[in-house]
Amino acid sequence: MKGSAPAVIAAAFQELKSRAEPRWQELEDTTRSVILVGAATCGRAAGAREVLQALRNEVKKRNLDCPVIEVGCLGHCYAEPLVIIRKPGYPAICYGRVNTVIAEKLVRDFVLGDDPCYEFILGALEENDLIPSFTDFPRAGYEKKLILKNCGHIDPEQIDHYVGNGGYAALTKALQMEPVGIIEQVNKSGLRGRGGAGFPTGQKWQICRGAPGRLKYMICNADEGDPGAFMDRAILESDPHSVLEGMIIAAYAIGARQGYIYVRAEYPLAVHRVRLAIRQAKKQGLLGRNILGSRFSFDIRLFQGSGAFVCGEETALIASLEGGPGFPDYRPPYPATSGLHGRPTLINNVKTLATVGPIIQNGADWFADIGTEGSTGTAVFALAGKIVNTGLVEVPMGTTLRQVIFEVGSGIPDGKRFKAVQIGGPSGGCLPESALDLPIDFDSLREIGAMMGSGGMVVLDEDDCMVEIARFFQEFTQRESCGKCTPCRLGTKQMLEMLNEIVLGQSRMKVLETLARLAEDVKAASLCGLGKTAPNPVLTSLRYFRDEYEEHINRGCCRALMCQELIVYHILPDK
Amino acid sequence: MRTISLTINDQRITAPDGDSLLWAALDNGIYIPNLCSLRDKPGPAASCRLCFVEVEGLSQPVPACTQQVREGMVVNTKGLAALRLAGTAFELLMASEPVTCGACLANRNCELQKIARHLHLSLKPRHLKRLLHDLPVDDTNPQFSYDPNKCVLCGRCVWVSRQKAGGVFGFANRGFERVMTNFYNGPMGEISGQVCCECVAVCPTGALVLKDEKL
Numbered sequence: 072m073k074g075s076a077p078a079v080i081a082a083a084f085q086e087l088k089s090r091a092e093p094r095w096q097e098l099e100d101t102t103r104s105v106i107l108v109g110a111a112t113c114g115r116a117a118g119a120r121e122v123l124q125a126l127r128n129e130v131k132k133r134n135l136d137c138p139v140i141e142v143g144c145l146g147h148c149y150a151e152p153l154v155i156i157r158k159p160g161y162p163a164i165c166y167g168r169v170n171t172v173i174a175e176k177l178v179r180d181f182v183l184g185d186d187p188c189y190e191f192i193l194g195a196l197e198e199n200d201l202i203p204s205f206t207d208f209p210r211a212g213y214e215k216k217l218i219l220k221n222c223g224h225i226d227p228e229q230i231d232h233y234v235g236n237g238g239y240a241a242l243t244k245a246l247q248m249e250p251v252g253i254i255e256q257v258n259k260s261g262l263r264g265r266g267g268a269g270f271p272t273g274q275k276w277q278i279c280r281g282a283p284g285r286l287k288y289m290i291c292n293a294d295e296g297d298p299g300a301f302m303d304r305a306i307l308e309s310d311p312h313s314v315l316e317g318m319i320i321a322a323y324a325i326g327a328r329q330g331y332i333y334v335r336a337e338y339p340l341a342v343h344r345v346r347l348a349i350r351q352a353k354k355q356g357l358l359g360r361n362i363l364g365s366r367f368s369f370d371i372r373l374f375q376g377s378g379a380f381v382c383g384e385e386t387a388l389i390a391s392l393e394g395g396p397g398f399p400d401y402r403p404p405y406p407a408t409s410g411l412h413g414r415p416t417l418i419n420n421v422k423t424l425a426t427v428g429p430i431i432q433n434g435a436d437w438f439a440d441i442g443t444e445g446s447t448g449t450a451v452f453a454l455a456g457k458i459v460n461t462g463l464v465e466v467p468m469g470t471t472l473r474q475v476i477f478e479v480g481s482g483i484p485d486g487k488r489f490k491a492v493q494i495g496g497p498s499g500g501c502l503p504e505s506a507l508d509l510p511i512d513f514d515s516l517r518e519i520g521a522m523m524g525s526g527g528m529v530v531l532d533e534d535d536c537m538v539e540i541a542r543f544f545q546e547f548t549q550r551e552s553c554g555k556c557t558p559c560r561l562g563t564k565q566m567l568e569m570l571n572e573i574v575l576g577q578s579r580m581k582v583l584e585t586l587a588r589l590a591e592d593v594k595a596a597s598l599c600g601l602g603k604t605a606p607n608p609v610l611t612s613l614r615y616f617r618d619e620y621e622e623h624i625n626r627g628c629c630r631a632l633m634c635q636e637l638i639v640y641h642i643l644p645d646k
Numbered sequence: 647m648r649t650i651s652l653t654i655n656d657q658r659i660t661a662p663d664g665d666s667l668l669w670a671a672l673d674n675g676i677y678i679p680n681l682c683s684l685r686d687k688p689g690p691a692a693s694c695r696l697c698f699v700e701v702e703g704l705s706q707p708v709p710a711c712t713q714q715v716r717e718g719m720v721v722n723t724k725g726l727a728a729l730r731l732a733g734t735a736f737e738l739l740m741a742s743e744p745v746t747c748g749a750c751l752a753n754r755n756c757e758l759q760k761i762a763r764h765l766h767l768s769l770k771p772r773h774l775k776r777l778l779h780d781l782p783v784d785d786t787n788p789q790f791s792y793d794p795n796k797c798v799l800c801g802r803c804v805w806v807s808r809q810k811a812g813g814v815f816g817f818a819n820r821g822f823e824r825v826m827t828n829f830y831n832g833p834m835g836e837i838s839g840q841v842c843c844e845c846v847a848v849c850p851t852g853a854l855v856l857k858d859e860k861l
Contacts, residue, residue, distance in 0.1 A: 379820075396817075401692035401712045554799070554817075554824030556693045561738035561777070564822045568775050585773045592734035595706065596695045 077247040079364040084243040087355055087363075088234055095235020097138060098225075101159050104137045104182045106130070109153040109223055111144035111308040112340050113301070113462075117151035118170060125171035126154070129178040137182055143309020145223030148462035150193055153223070156181060164202060167193035210464070210479040215441065217449045218425045219465045222309035227344050230351040233312040239357060241428035245320045246365045248431075253324040254280060257427065259435035261447035266292060266383075266420035267498060267524045268600070269446070269513035275417065279325045279407040282415035289322040289330040289369075290411065290418045292388060293345075296335065296380040297496025298547060299455040300527030303421040305463050306451075307334065307341035310425070311348035315371065317424030319362065320431060322369045325417050329370055333388055336375040346373050380497075380551035383525075384599045385410075385418050387553070398553050399599035420525070422451055442468030446512030454480045456529035457487065473507040476530055487532040491616070495524025497544045497551075498604030500611030501537060520611045522604065536633035537616040538623055541609045542570040548605035559602030562593035566609055573620060574634040576627040583620055587613055652719040661715045666690065668697050668710035671723065678723050679732055679761040681800040681850050683711050691801050695735040696761065700725035707731055729765065736761055737771035742778060743851075744795050745769050752852030758798070781825070786835025790846045790856050797826050797853035807845045814841055826853075 098105055106126055110119040126139045145153055150167030156177060157163045164187060166177060173191055180186040187202065195204040205211055216222075225232035233239070245253055258273030279287065291314060295303040307314060318330050332349075334342050349371050352358040360368045374392055381387045382397040385406050391397035392411060410416025426448060430438045439447045446468040452475060454461050459481035466475060472492060476482065483489050491501045494511075500521030502509075509515055513523050531540060549563040569586050572578040590606035590613075597603045613620065622628055629637045648663040654676050661670030669685060671678050681694040690711035697710040702720035707728035710721075722728070740758070747753045747769070762769050784792040799817070804826065807815040817824060818831045828837050846854045 401690065401709070549821055552821040554819065554821045555691075557695045557735045557738055557798075560799070560821060560824060561742055562734070564777060565738065565741065565774055568777065589734065589774075592731055596698065596731040596735055598692055598695065 076364075080243055080246045083356065083364040084239065087239070087357075091231035091234035094229060094231035098140070098157075098232065100157075104135070104156060104158040106137060106139045106178075106182070107142045107155040107157075107224075108139065109143065109145050109151065109155075110141045111305055112338075113144055113148040113305070114151045114153065115340070117168075119152035121171050122152045122154065122169050122174045125174040126178060129175045130182075133178065133183060135178070135182060137178075140226050141228070142225060143222045143227045144305040144463060146219060146305075146463035146465075147193065147460070149460045153193070155196065155223075158182065161187060162199040162202060162204065163196040165193045165196060165205070166191045209481075210460070213466050213470055213474050213479050214464060215449050215467050216465050217429050217441070218306065218313070218422055218451055219309075219463060220429075221313060222305060222463075225310065227309050227311055228347055230312060230348065230355060233310070234355075237432075238312055238428075239316055241430075241432040242316050242319055242357070243363060245323060245431050246363055246367060250280065250324045250326065253320065253431065256435045257324070257430060260430045260438040261435075261445075262423065262426060262430060262438065263446060263513055264420060265422035265426070265451070265526070267495065267522060269523060272419065272423055275407055275419075276321065276324050278405070279415050279417040282408040284415055286414050287325055287327040288411045288414055288416040289318055289325065289327040290388070290392070290416060291318050291330070291332040291421060291424055292383060292385070292418050293332055293334040293338075293341070293421045294376050294383040294388060295338075295421070295525060296378070296383050296551075297498075297525055297527045298544075299453065299493075299529045300496055300525050301453045302451045302463060302526050304338050304341050305453075306421055306425055307338070307345055311341075311345045312352070313425045313428055314345075314421055315348055315352055315358070317419075317427035318371060319357065319369055320427050321417060321419060321424065323362075323367050325415075327417065328368060329372070331372050331374050331392060331411075333374050333376055333382070333392060335378045335382075337378050342373065342375060349373060379553070380547075381553045381599070381601050384601055386599065388418065389416065396553075398555050399601070401598060422526070443510065443512045445514050450511060450523070450526065452526045452528045454528050454530070456493070457483050457532040457535070458530040459484050468512045469510040471508050471510050472502065475511070475528070476507070480530070483530065483532050487534065489530070490533050490535055491531045491537060491540075491612075493529040493531060493540060493544075493608070494527070495522045495607070496527040497548050498522055498600070498607055499524045499527075500607045501531070501540060501615065502611065503615040505615075520607065520614060522607065534631050534633065536574075536629050536631040537612045537619045538570065538573055538629070539631075539633045541612040542567065542574055544608040545570055545605070548601065552601065552605070556596075556598035556602060558593045558596040559598065559605065562589055562597075563602070563605050565589060566593070566606065570609070573623050574629070575636045576623060576634070578624050580621070580624055583613065583617075583624070650715045650717050650719075652715055652717070652721065654721045655723055663715070665715050666711050667699065667701075667713040667715055667719070667721065670715045671699075671710060671721075676723060677764060678710050679736065679764055680711065681757060681761075681798055682802065684802055684805065684848065687805055691805075694739075694798065694800055696732050698728040698731040698735075699723045700728045733765050733767055736765060736767060737774055739798050740767075740769055741771050741774035741776060743769075743798075744778065750796070750852040751855045752796075752849075756852060757850035777822070779825075784834045786833040787837060787841070788835070788857065789841055789843075790834070790854055792834050793853050793855075794825050794827075795853075796851045798851055799824060799826060800850060801826075802848040802850065803845045803854055806848050807841070810842050811840075811845055815845065 263269040386400040659674040698707040
């Protein structure tokens with residue numbers, strides 16, 4: 072398909088932008104105060120809705136001309152609920168751990184009065200002489216927000232905010248390019264799939280575009296299921312249009328007319344916001360027939376998955392989308408040549424698609440300059456576990472684990488000792504202290520037995536037992552195994568039973584050999600990605616923390632005091 | 647139809663273009679262990695993971711059922727890496743099988759016994775834990791009896807029943823709990839109408855047995 076009259080597209084976008092601008096300017100208004108409340112799921116869990124209501128009530132009660140706007144996740148989940156106040160004469164100030172009482176006080180003392188309430192300040196959003204800003208935080212030196220740029224700064228339910236802040240400009244640019252040119256840019260950027268495996272995105276698009284057949288599909292994989300991972304959820308809740316924009320560009324590049332977003336139903340807020348975003352995009356002519364006046368037509372439907380972990384695997388996702396049980400199939404043929412209803416189907420992760428817009432907008436070279444040679448761009452991690460600053464971070468690829476955990480995440484709470492970091496969820500591995508200086512990218516992680524996975528990062532300290540962690544993930548994969556192929560169905564069960572015995576102190580050293588051998592075979596013989604990666608937590612913990620396994624078996628003790636059956640109580644007679 | 651010539655274990659064979667490597671081998675008298683494949687079934691289930699072979703040019707063993715024959719393909723069915731994966735899959739199955747051969751109607755006519763002989767493996771793996779399902783035998787259907795404990799979930803009966811008997815069989819549950827069952831996941835006696843003998847006959851083990859044979 073040839074790109075159609077560039078002037079028409081540019082004019083259509085200009086009209087859209089001029090409609091959106093006034094709404095966006097409201098936020099940047101320099102004549103009155105504006106209050107933003109982070110109310111993504113993480114904020115809501117900490118009470119953001121009550122804070123939002125309290126702020127609105129207080130503003131109304133005092134008859135203030137001050138909009139209170141709901142925004143997404145700023146990434147500082149450890150300090151939720153977050154409130155940002157922009158007041159003329161002050162920098163934008165972010166307050167952390169706000170409750171309803173503090174909220175009322177902020178309106179009274181700061182918006183109405185002139186006391187910025189220093190005691191509740193987390194940081195200012197921009198540098199200034201008055202208040203320490205986020206840029207002074209050690210993490211600011213490492214973070215680079217590409218995908219999370221809008222998160223926490225715009226109202227995700229207002230398409231005008233997205234457009235006003237530069238959104239859909241990349242789509243406008245893309246529609247004026249040849250599809251092949253777009254693929255070339257993505258190829259040149261070196262972008263690799265953010266879903267975990269790290270397959271070159273441009274190559275996938277090329278295969279799908281080159282696959283014979285007029286009917287093609289575009290799917291966004293938002294079936295995030297790793298325990299401890301919430302990057303995709305945060306993006307869909309905080310900036311859904313960035314994903315839609317990436318999808319439309321991808322669909323134009325491969326020549327798809329129909330798209331699906333596969334979101335798990337356990338993300339009700341994400342479902343709501345994506346659905347709303349699709350409706351808004353349709354209304355503005357960004358979806359549907361002749362997008363922005365071009366000859367390209369594309370539509371997106373939202374599909375709610377039922378929360379089976381295996382449905383994040385491409386072939387199982389397609390089976391589920393087709394209405395069957397979510398069981399994986401063998402590959403090749405890959406979905407890019409034969410996927411949904413046997414048609415060429417492009418499946419990309421939420422983060423991959425959110426990256427597409429910035430690449431088209433700023434150029435492939437700009438993107439390729441970020442990160443490492445083999446893994447360009449940024450990585451988004453969800454920090455969880457024993458870490459001070461839980462939340463979302465985005466850093467360039469090649470940042471070391473130590474920088475992410477100790478600088479960005481501010482290290483381990485309560486003065487405890489770092490033991491391991493579990494990266495990549497049930498498919499990833501447990502890495503020890505010696506791996507902390509490893510630059511994180513797709514290849515370095517695979518080399519040491521872990522994998523990027525979707526970006527969950529769970530930090531473990533001296534109170535965590537590595538055998539129990541391996542057992543926990545094995546229990547998860549066994550429960551989530553679909554049961555279709557032998558190695559995954561029975562192999563993960565066997566491994567789980569062996570680990571169960573070890574944590575009970577009822578095992579023998581010989582079992583470790585069987586366990587390691589079985590883990591390797593399950594990895595090599597399983598049908599789909601779930602089984603192929605399920606043994607990783609066991610293999611890496613055996614490799615890096617074998618002494619803990621041996622302690623459990625030989626001495627019947629668990630140094631982390633986590634395995635309850637192995638705890639022995641002694642009465643000290645002299646006390 | 648075009649024929650393809652390839653080499654398996656130093657033996658040159660020919661096979662129709664588009665055939666799977668597994669069936670090309672089996673048709674030429676070269677045995678590769680398998681449970682989930684059927685000659686007429688298009689597209690493999692690739693679920694039993696027993697037919698691993700080594701193909702020249704590929705770094706890892708691959709299931710023969712998922713490979714289409716290619717001109718000049720060189721295949722080794724006896725490579726150690728392939729046999730190890732097949733062996734592990736087989737032992738995993740056997741660790742969850744009752745192995746009551748003496749009392750089983752499929753005795754001497756059982757694929758599992760054949761595979762054990764081929765792979766030189768015991769029917770009772772020593773290193774793995776015995777993980778039995780302990781499900782009741784379903785004798786409620788007048789035509790056949792069903793022992794879910796002996797089922798290896800190959801899916802042969804499911805496929806045949808969908809071709810010939812309107813899909814009376816199917817799978818239920820996930821992971822270790824996965825079972826072959828009927829549409830309502832209820833007693834087999836509640837299946838209305840006749841189940842063709844073929845659905846029962848394709849069972850590679852003694853899980854499905856025709857009652858006539860029993861008498």
